[in-house]
Amino acid sequence: MNVVESLVPRAGLRVMVTAGANGIGLAMAHAFLQAGARVHVCDVDEQALAALPPGISSTLADVSDEAQVDRLFTDAEQLGGLDVVVNNAGIAGPTAAIEEIDGDAWRQTIDINLNGQYYVAHRAARGLRESRGLLINLASVAGRLGFAYRTPYAASKWAVVGLTRSLACEWGPDGIRVNAILPGIVSGPRIEQVIHDRAQQRGISYAEMEKENLSRVSMRKMVEPTDVAAMALFLAAPGGSNICGQALSVCGNVESL
Template identity: 45%
Template structure:
């Protein structure tokens, strides 16, 4: 059965991996992303995917993007509130307030705007699956990364609350908590944390492995496998779950 799937921040990283996998199984996919160049590249690589530029923190842009999808499709079956940013690294007393706000804005406010739209349509339909990209940072304390950890803990609370609100209408809401995901984004995070903590990048990178039972990072396909399962009939009774895909993180130790 073909699903209608919307993915935020879908032109690169985890979002692009999700878009590729949903499209590969024959679903209708629409993505937005704030990176115009990445959106253009994706439109060329996946011409059947609706790809538009929109900033998840801008209500006007998101209303326009989501409104166009609603007009074309008439509804939506799966929404992946995937947009996120790592935010600044450092001791809380050294953090800039604007950088804190920007991190909370993308991770939490962007999910709010996306889920608010999805909830309205899915409640009316009496069905749907919302998948929020959280993080293992929403399961542990995360030294030197307080804005990011705070936003991800909030997303887990949002997931639980929306599952309760929307469950009676037949709508499921779950969160995926990735561990350290291979790719350019984590390379930047490692460099940022190394600079903030006065350590080498090799030391920081190693800490992400030693803190995981399976001694491994994860890749985008690991996360896409879980998202496709949560969106499928096989997960018809799975809701309100915060599911780590991380090789089992024991602790986030970065200082």
């Protein structure tokens, strides 16, 4: 295999993507499908699941509910095993000062962004051990930087990086690779809502808040979901076979938040 060929995942990979019917998850599901993988996703958005293209099977499931994660893995048994699991599900959480964030909002963010990743990793361990596979956890640049008024989100994403590096040490001897992808400011409805909420918190316009956010990115632009999908494909390709325990930013170099 030459270097160029090593950049393409082998056909027939068995791939699971959580929250795979929208945004980054959908971009990754499409990318793996186009690379010849068999793909199963879950999501809480029933309409988005119904709109998935042929070739992507699905389960309606909320990863913060352990019983629903169990059902997801039961449904995914039709793949005949798992080579790649993408722990993508997450929410933005509240935008507010810490004294204004109530316990329910905090717990919901941690339940989905962190506990959900645990539930998936817990269930994926056996299958990935059998295939000597790959776990990709979605974190964020907020998992390497402080993020005022977004403390539940940032705390959960720092924890995801810790989970990733610990599992890489734990599973590496079994041939399982574990990495985190840290997207930056990704274009789409979620960041639009975050910018709107932060602008309100700061008492400035949406346009001012957006400009301020991009001023902290060296490349002065947002990331596209397909950029994150491309990193996932590379990690699943032979060329990524020695990348393990890493927190890989796809962000245009976000300098601060």
